[in-house]
Each structure stands twice: as C-alpha cells, then as structure tokens.
Amino acid sequence: MRKAYTVSAIAVAASLAVAAPATAFAADGAPAPAPVTSTSTTPDQPQEAVQVRLSKTSGKPGDKITVTVKTEAKADKVSVSSDGLDNIQVAQASKAGDTWIATATIAKDAKFGTYQVNAIANFPDTAQQASATLSVNTDPIVKPDPTKPSLSLSTDGGKPGDKVGVTIKGKGAAASVESDAFGGKVALTKSGENTFHGTATVSKNTKSGYYRVDGFLDGSKIDSAKFGVANDATPAPKPTPVQPSLSLSTDGGKPGDKVGVTIKGSGTAASVESDAFGGKVSLVKSGENTFHGTATVSKNTKSGYYRVDGYLGNKKIDSVKFGVANDAKHTTNDKKTVPLNPTHHKTPRGSVNTGQAPAASSQDGVSTGMIAGAAGLGVAALTGAAVLRRRHNG
Numbered sequence: 001m002r003k004a005y006t007v008s009a010i011a012v013a014a015s016l017a018v019a020a021p022a023t024a025f026a027a028d029g030a031p032a033p034a035p036v037t038s039t040s041t042t043p044d045q046p047q048e049a050v051q052v053r054l055s056k057t058s059g060k061p062g063d064k065i066t067v068t069v070k071t072e073a074k075a076d077k078v079s080v081s082s083d084g085l086d087n088i089q090v091a092q093a094s095k096a097g098d099t100w101i102a103t104a105t106i107a108k109d110a111k112f113g114t115y116q117v118n119a120i121a122n123f124p125d126t127a128q129q130a131s132a133t134l135s136v137n138t139d140p141i142v143k144p145d146p147t148k149p150s151l152s153l154s155t156d157g158g159k160p161g162d163k164v165g166v167t168i169k170g171k172g173a174a175a176s177v178e179s180d181a182f183g184g185k186v187a188l189t190k191s192g193e194n195t196f197h198g199t200a201t202v203s204k205n206t207k208s209g210y211y212r213v214d215g216f217l218d219g220s221k222i223d224s225a226k227f228g229v230a231n232d233a234t235p236a237p238k239p240t241p242v243q244p245s246l247s248l249s250t251d252g253g254k255p256g257d258k259v260g261v262t263i264k265g266s267g268t269a270a271s272v273e274s275d276a277f278g279g280k281v282s283l284v285k286s287g288e289n290t291f292h293g294t295a296t297v298s299k300n301t302k303s304g305y306y307r308v309d310g311y312l313g314n315k316k317i318d319s320v321k322f323g324v325a326n327d328a329k330h331t332t333n334d335k336k337t338v339p340l341n342p343t344h345h346k347t348p349r350g351s352v353n354t355g356q357a358p359a360a361s362s363q364d365g366v367s368t369g370m371i372a373g374a375a376g377l378g379v380a381a382l383t384g385a386a387v388l389r390r391r392h393n394g
Helices: 360-393
Strands: 050-054 064-071 077-081 085-092 099-106 113-122 127-136 150-153 163-169 175-179 184-187 189-192 195-201 209-217 220-229 245-248 258-264 270-274 279-282 284-287 290-296 304-312 315-324
Touching: 050 113, 050 127, 064 077, 064 113, 064 127, 077 085, 077 099, 099 113, 113 209, 127 220, 150 209, 150 220, 163 175, 163 209, 163 220, 175 195, 184 195, 245 304, 245 315, 258 270, 258 304, 258 315, 270 290, 279 290
Parallel strands: none
Antiparallel strands: 050 064, 064 099, 077 113, 085 099, 113 127, 150 163, 163 195, 175 184, 175 209, 189 195, 209 220, 245 258, 258 290, 270 279, 270 304, 284 290, 304 315
16 A cells, blocks of 8 residues: 555644552544545444545546545545555645645556545544545557547546547448447447447446447447446445543542543443542533543542543443542641640750760669769768777777
C-alpha cells in the first residue's frame, strides 16, 4: 500500500494529575464520464456519510487524477490511499471542513486492471471510509490505420448507466459492436462516408473490471477495444466501530472536588460507579457516541486509590483508577495541647550545654551516698577518739 500524505487538524488535550498517597489499591469496585460517487453506510448505528468522486474513472500510468471527498459533517482529518496512485496530496478545500481535495498521479508501475481509491474521514467520535474504483489501461495507444477498418470509443471507461459514444470507420453496409459491458450487441447508424456512429449504455449489472468491445462490419469482426467498468454498488468496507472507553478529567482529588467524566461508545445510556464518588453517577449524551457528566468526591472517602467502573446501559465497558487524598484523616491526636503543670517542672542539673551531665535521679543518688559515707566516717572517728582518751586516762 502506497503511503498517503495526510493533512489533518490535530486536537490537543491536557489533564491535571493530583497527587495522592501511594497506598495499595482499595475499593473493589464523454469527455470523461461522470464522477463516481461512493457513500458508506452502517445500518446498526447512525454514521456520517462520506462521498468519494474521481475526476476520471480510467486512465493510463502517469495520468493526473483528482479525488474529491465530501462529508455531511466537519471532519478532523481525511486521508486518501490507493495501490494505483502515487504522489497523493490531500488538502482541506472548505472552511467548514466538509470538502477535501486530493491530487495524485496514476502510478508508473501500475498494472493493467482496476484499483480501489479509499478515503477515510475522521470525526471526533468515529471514523468513516468510502471508496471508488479506478481502471488502469497499460496498453499503448495505437492510432488506427486510415486504410483499415477501425473501432473507437468516446471514453475507455465508465460506471453502470453511463453512455458511451461508438464509432466504426470502414466500408460496409451495416456496423455494430458487441460487449458484455454493454449487455450484448449494439447496432450503429451510418453517419457519413464509411463512418458509423452509435451510443452504448454500460449495463447496470456489470461488475468492475475490463471488458472487450468487438466491432463488426457486415457481420465480420474488424477491430477490438478495451473498456473499463467501475461498479461501486458493492458496499464500502465498514469503518472500525468506536471502541468504548472511560476517561476522567483528573486522576486524583480530595473530598468535595468535582471530576469530569466522559464515556465514548454506542449506547442510549451511560454511567459510572465508584466508592470514591459515593456510588453511581449517571451521564448525559452530549454528542454522537459521547456521554458526559460530573462526579463529586465523597466527603467521607478515606485516602487511597479507588476503581471507577464505566457502563453503557448495564454493561461494564472500562475501568480506571482514581486517587483520593483526605487530609482530615492524617491527624493522629485530636486533643488540644495541655499546658505543663508548674509542679511537674524539674530544674536541670549538671554542666550547661554539654549534654554530659547525669540524669537528675542519678545525680541525687550520688549526692546522698557521699553524705551518708561522710557521716559514717565522722561517727567512727569520734568513737575512736573517745576510746583512746579512756585508755590514756586509765
């Protein structure tokens, strides 16, 4: 598949992430034939119509071709592609965004046959595809020998219902052409010396492809030509349906915060459900396959991560995580601070600002021991002195 150059309008979206505690996951929850038009339809759900028109339905390698894509609504982007085309350039042709023009060249290496020219239009909520058929004739153009009978067609391709001029030149009393593309035999009328003209109509049931057209003079085949048919009655491939999805305007918040909720998908009703929002929140349809709403973080929601489930009808289609930061739950002691009773105050002892002074209780113990020891030594000394005095006197 040859690459198609695409001009698009790019939509930019931004989201604000709110920090939340990293806790574990919580909560369960004739010159040229008339342009070919192809319209895509999908019966099971409403779709935006897309039409593809070719400036010509047949040509030879190197020919220039213009592809016009029209949409019923504004398209964000349109791309055109085909195995039979080169140098595809796409541009928006209207301010409304409903007309796009692509210029291209039939590929030099294109083989004899028919090619699909595909166009994809992207809308905000869906994508549409349509196609048209291009016939490529690689046979060299040979000018007829004026001395020999010849057959020529006003165009080398068309679609069912198109009128095609037919000319046979040569000596004879009657002339005709025959082809499956025209549903059989078509008689011509003499319009001049050795010249016969007529009009053939491409059969409505003719399938896409190339057909041989045989020319006859007085019942004898004198020449043949090729004619390409592009029958776009076959439905275009259905576009890929919109994948249901759930998105939030932010991935976290605190109690009381408002959170935007969007669900995209085909359905008649949508909702989300989460313990973070206190249960179920219904959404309102705001566009094709789009539902919007606002959820409020519940005041009693604890800090953590919560699952948010999205529903289309009663069917769950997607889930996302939402973090809650409840600062009211972080305080561990709600009691007011009580002033210190003066009687409980202790005066520090020991060296100032050294950090080496012993604790008050240890210091008190040392002081008491020293005093008791000193007192004991004093009593012993006095007792000894009295004994010595008695011995001396005796």
